Amino acid sequence: MHEMGIAMDILRIVQESIPAEMTGAKVQRVNLKVGQLSAIVPDSLRFCFKVVAADTVADGAELAVEEVPVEARCNDCGHAWTIEDAVFVCPQCKGGRVEMLSGRELDIVSIELSEEEGKHADPQ
């Protein structure tokens, strides 16, 4: 439900990340990492990003979402495993002191830019 706000944040960070000298740059793709336990629906996010990115440097850019599994470690016995079905109990020792190592991500990893022809300084 908050994907529109998230999409606006992504666009802001994308715009801030384009090097100043790349004046004619167009954003082709934004690479995101989204944890499985984040409250984000990628399809909604893509739709919202398409809307907010219209008529900007990121117009038409693809949002590529890499899903990050929920990795956990037991603070009692040290066992590490991938959590599925939201059960945060150690399968080895049945302990509950479980630390989440990943799965909450909502990160921009990189952006991919194409440079328009003729916008570079002429080498001659």
Add this chain to the structure above:
Amino acid sequence: MLTPNKTLIYRHHDGHKGPHSHPHPHGGGMETQRSGSREIKVVRRVLDANDLMAARNRELFAAKKIFVLNVMSSPGSGKTTTLQKTLSHLMPGLRCAVIVGDICTTIDADRLAVSGAPVVQINTDAFGGDCHLAAHVIERAVAGIDLDAVDLLIVENIGNLVCPAEFDIGEDKRVVVLSVTEGEDKPAKYPLMFRQCDAMLLNKIDLLPHLEYDVQATLASVAQIHPGMPVFQISAKTEEGFEAWLAWLRTQVAEKQKS
């Protein structure tokens, strides 16, 4: 887990279905040249602006030794009634203030203001109808409160079990209110919320004789998602179970004041 005769038609995360779902091989440099395009490393949290503002709120609350409680639930769980009753017990011994978020109306603020506590209503329709309270909204709201005269600041978040769990507002602790009319499966359906919270109130237990609600099933579900999280079974109507809840809250406030 799916039973064999069921088909999962929509996954919350569909990263593996997208045209570009493979992990990127990233070099060590700032950027890599690809055919016709440049990849620029960014590595930033999308919510970094909110995180920064939340950290600033947290600093302010620490300096003033104010314990901040973020109260979340689905709509209709009885948050406001619970808080009304909570305030009536805590005040005037503790100096309380409330920030209450709704998309529209000041109904909740009017109800809570009866307690005598300063109440700031936030209507997020002015912010685009947001489904959660973000840190910058809290920063603006506390400007209307005399923080030197507050021990406990309660933030009644917008009724929603999804989005508020994602947004740090600078709180010390988070509490989720679940009512027995909502179903035993809510923790399993909204694991992030129940994982993120520090305590849970199971409200409306006065209705249990009239319902086929399985309290043990709820507790078992919570114990899987967040082992060890305290669960207080209460009725905001009859105030049954309030002693343990109030004791927990008073302890939290006292610890913040000692810090």
